[in-house]
Amino acid sequence: MKELSHILANKTPKSKIRQLFDLASGRSDIISLGIGQPDFRTPEPIIQGNIRALEKNITQYAPTRGIPELLQLIGDKFSKKNNTQVDWKHNIILSNGGSQALTLTFASLFNPGDEIILFSPNFISYFYLGSFFGVNVKEVRRKKDFSPDFESLKKMINEKTKAILINSPNNPTGYVFTPNEIRELIEIVLEFDLYLISDEVYENYVYDGIEHISPASFKGLFERTITINAMSKLYSATGFRLGYVVANNKIIDLMEKYHQYTIAGTNHAAQYGFKEALKMNNNFFNDIFQSFTERRDYSFKRLKEIGFEVVKPKGAFYIMPSVEEFNLTGQEFSEKIIKEKGVAIVPGDVFGKFSNNSLRISYAIDIKLLEEAMARIEDFVKML
Ligand SMILES: Cc1ncc(COP(=O)(O)O)c(C=O)c1O
Known part of the structure; x- marks a missing residue:
């Protein structure tokens, strides 16, 4: 055969x-x-939201990008928690978890032969997505304390480099970028005209009074930043398989196209569970x-x-x-x-x-x- x-x-x-x-x-x-x-x-309001949707027979295809009420709530959350105003109609798409948000990102940004740079060690899927999409994933060794080594990063950038990918808070190291490191990273992204992929699925798991910072909130960064998030880790709902991407409208349009011909959309009833999640009081x-x-x-x-x-x-x-x-x-x-x-x-x-x-x-x-x-x-x- x-x-x-x-x-x-x-x-x-x-x-x-x-x-x-x-x-x-x-x-x-x-x-x-x-x-x-x-x-x-998984918090009860989320489970009930999902059940109610099923009881109302919400079992058909969902809109490809996601149900408007949920996209709106994600937009509100992104402006409050991530300090970035977005237009929910144009800047957000739902995905099958953070995993598929990453797939959408690779599908819409890269052409075979492009290069992406990340700090290593880092989350396993990034390496395989590189193989699937013909993208060369280059690893910059983290310093001993797992902080980013910007000097080595700069040396690795060439004309094929299209994006830098960060995951802060990080799986597997537990490292969180400091505000100064985010600033330094942004300077490099702007200087070399790159995209920045920011995987923020652990944004709420930060200790010692650290504040999570989204690079998209910095001046001039929204247009070139792809922010990835999911309900998986925050709400202990990995099986809901719901995540999302926030990015500029051109990128989201391409993602919608990819969605249409690969998964058609995400679980419709589960989106009502996610909606309840976003309404929860964070004191929980x-x-x-x-x-x-x-x-x-x-x-x-x-x-x-x-x-x-x-x-x-x-x-x-x-x-x-x-x-x-x-x-x-x-x-x-x-x-x-x-x-x-x-x-x-x-x-x-x-x-x-x-x-x-x-x-x-x-x-x-x-x-x-x-x-x-x-x-x-x-x-x-x-x-x-
Ligand atoms: C850094 C990182 N990004 C993305 C994901 C994927 O998340 P999800 O379970 O929502 O697909 C994980 C899961 O472990 C992760 O650690």
């Missing part, structure tokens, strides 16, 4: 995260620190974010005690310790600890070429389980 897609077959090995979790299948003693979603229940999250702060602090403290070199995360719900001091790669550490101690941890090399010697730990699990996982990690490290 003729060859299948070589892009999918060759360039994208089976997810290493999946392979790792295959090792755990059938075992009931496994504690997973690999989870990329919060552990609280006070206790939740407090508990994430505690788990962040606890994970950092324990990993340091155990002997890891580790940077304290400023956002998201991941922490990325180095395993260099144990003379193991991240892969070796992950494989051994899942077999010997039943703790599932994602190896760092999944997130780019500069993180072979690290691990990504998600602390979005119950504190008791987190305590048990840390005890097992400590036992494991003592045996090395």
